[in-house]
Amino acid sequence: MHDATPTTGLREHVLLFSRFLRSPRTVGAVTPSSRAVAEAIVEHVDFDQPGRIVELGPGTGALTGPIVERLGPHIEFLALEIDQAFCERIQRRWPAVECICASAEQLDRIAAARGMTPVDHIVSGLPFVSLPQPVTRQILESVVSVLRPGGTFSTFQYLHAYGMPAGAAFRKNMSGRMGSEPDVRLVMKNLPPALVLTWHKEIASILPQRSRRAQGPWLRA
Numbered sequence: 001m002h003d004a005t006p007t008t009g010l011r012e013h014v015l016l017f018s019r020f021l022r023s024p025r026t027v028g029a030v031t032p033s034s035r036a037v038a039e040a041i042v043e044h045v046d047f048d049q050p051g052r053i054v055e056l057g058p059g060t061g062a063l064t065g066p067i068v069e070r071l072g073p074h075i076e077f078l079a080l081e082i083d084q085a086f087c088e089r090i091q092r093r094w095p096a097v098e099c100i101c102a103s104a105e106q107l108d109r110i111a112a113a114r115g116m117t118p119v120d121h122i123v124s125g126l127p128f129v130s131l132p133q134p135v136t137r138q139i140l141e142s143v144v145s146v147l148r149p150g151g152t153f154s155t156f157q158y159l160h161a162y163g164m165p166a167g168a169a170f171r172k173n174m175s176g177r178m179g180s181e182p183d184v185r186l187v188m189k190n191l192p193p194a195l196v197l198t199w200h201k202e203i204a205s206i207l208p209q210r211s212r213r214a215q216g217p218w219l220r221a
């Protein structure tokens with residue numbers, strides 16, 4: 001059993017909102033993700049096997065908390081956050097977590113320099129719909145280059161953005177790069193409701209996509 005203590009309090013709400021006012025396109029949200037979104041995101045992460053996990057854009061730590069609760073000594077974990085104020089908050093809350101203040105565009109270089117490639121799972125809270133397209137492109141390139149075949153990339157899109165051209169373009173772009181369609185899960189317990197998306201990086205002709213289809217309420221995109 002995992003401790004389901006909320007990782008988001010008033011302090012985190014205030015910090016995220018104040019950073020949003022300062023940089024709306026980079027922060028992309030006025031409130032941290034809910035515990036329900038975080039649980040849906042970590043569902044595809046295998047915490048039992050030795051491995052490497054990277055989080056992109058941890059912000060105030062809404063996804064980081066549930067990851068940290070499950071980490072064992074056999075797992076390496078690294079977070080990349082562009083905003084110094086968020087980085088400092090993460091380091092204060094979880095001193096054992098390595099949170100680097102850098103753009104996720106540099107993931108490939110940073111992971112390689114730390115001997116952290118290939119990566120098994122990448123979870124992201126990045127607001128891809130509002131980030132400049134060249135930044136998104138560079139991040140996705142970096143993500144796909146460091147993930148091992150069969151590794152996962154999980155993120156979320158708000159329900160209202162899911163049908164927008166930018167939201168659909170992001171999913172198409174990622175599906176093309178990963179060689180697979182995402183598993184999609186609707187999470188109503190979030191403000192606003194969100195869809196959690198998980199791609200598995202294609203294992204060329206070894207493992208048919210359908211054999212690793214998730215059970216339960218997961219849908220295909």
Ligand SMILES: C[S@@+](CC[C@H](N)C(=O)[O-])C[C@H]1O[C@@H](n2cnc3c(N)ncnc32)[C@H](O)[C@@H]1O
Nearest residue numbers: 029032033057058059062081082083103104125
């Ligand atoms: C919507 S917030 C998500 C925060 C948290 N993960 C959550 O789900 O509540 C987006 C976060 O991505 C960070 N971010 C935006 N662009 C980034 C980039 N290029 N590299 C790293 N972090 C970035 C922002 O500073 C912010 O902390």
